[in-house]
Amino acid sequence: MKSGSYPDRHRTLGALLRAPWRVLEGRVYGAMAERGFPEVRPAHGVVFRHIEADGSRVSDLADRAGMAKQSMAYLVSHLEEHGYLRVGPDPLDGRAKRVILTERGEAVLKAAHDLSRSIEAEWALAIGAGPMETLKRDLGRLWDYLEAEDHQS
């Protein structure tokens, strides 16, 4: 069945990166509901990934996520409504608002990291601990290369 449903010629680098990422994302966000965070959807990941420990402004989050302020505001307002974020005025800039994770939001971040680590461990058993280490190291080098010339997410 392996190369029947998805021929090897389609196993491009993009496909090789996308396939496991989709599975991982699906498992992480699927498990969120079970862990008591049903309102957290994949799109909200950018907020959790880019928010700083002492809070961030919506514009900064948008910049770092590489998306429009309006789009970020939409995600932030959803998370605020459901208690994952607290939004207050920015003391340094009267126009801006400061967004910070609540305890519930911190718990989401922790859950996501835990889940990610346990899936990684499972996959390390499948392909070998050595290869998994090598994989991460080389992906890290690729990341450094890509970061050295613009690029966010």
Add this chain to the structure above:
Amino acid sequence: MKSGSYPDRHRTLGALLRAPWRVLEGRVYGAMAERGFPEVRPAHGVVFRHIEADGSRVSDLADRAGMAKQSMAYLVSHLEEHGYLRVGPDPLDGRAKRVILTERGEAVLKAAHDLSRSIEAEWALAIGAGPMETLKRDLGRLWDYLEAEDHQS
């Protein structure tokens, strides 16, 4: 700037897979417009990836992409309108339609593969040809493992 804007603790396996994939997808689909295929968007990738050389049915495409028939029909109709696909009756099943790539559609597939290969070559220069080979081999093993227990797209 490297770990300033995106701290290392966020370099989870998911992030390591997602970051290069996003860049690759952006470059491939960005180049599509320049190559004369402006109507092809990232979401249409599932069609090109899963369609068979002698044509496929919408339901089969949907199944293999792991999405609803309606969603696939929406993507297919867009590509048909712009001349990337031809849709005809299925000779074996009066209910079904057969979807097949036109020459223009084949050209998209080729362009996507060419672009992917050239980006891969660029990245191989950045991280080394050996590591790139190892990376692909290990991602391939991960793919096999994931495929052995359900999973599509």
Add this chain to the structure above:
DNA sequence: TTCAGTTAGACAGATAAACTGTCTTAAATA
């Protein structure tokens, strides 16, 4: 061999996640 159940796709409508454009207000600058 007909008839019940299933499947393919169409149509309608909903939602999520992004976008652009415009507006107000505040900040920064010249």
Add this chain to the structure above:
DNA sequence: TATTTAAGACAGTTTATCTGTCTAACTGAA
């Protein structure tokens, strides 16, 4: 101080998914 820039709000649009319902066609079992 006057002008420009920046932050976020509000309105509307597009894209990409989903469910639900419907008809036509196929399939298998009595």
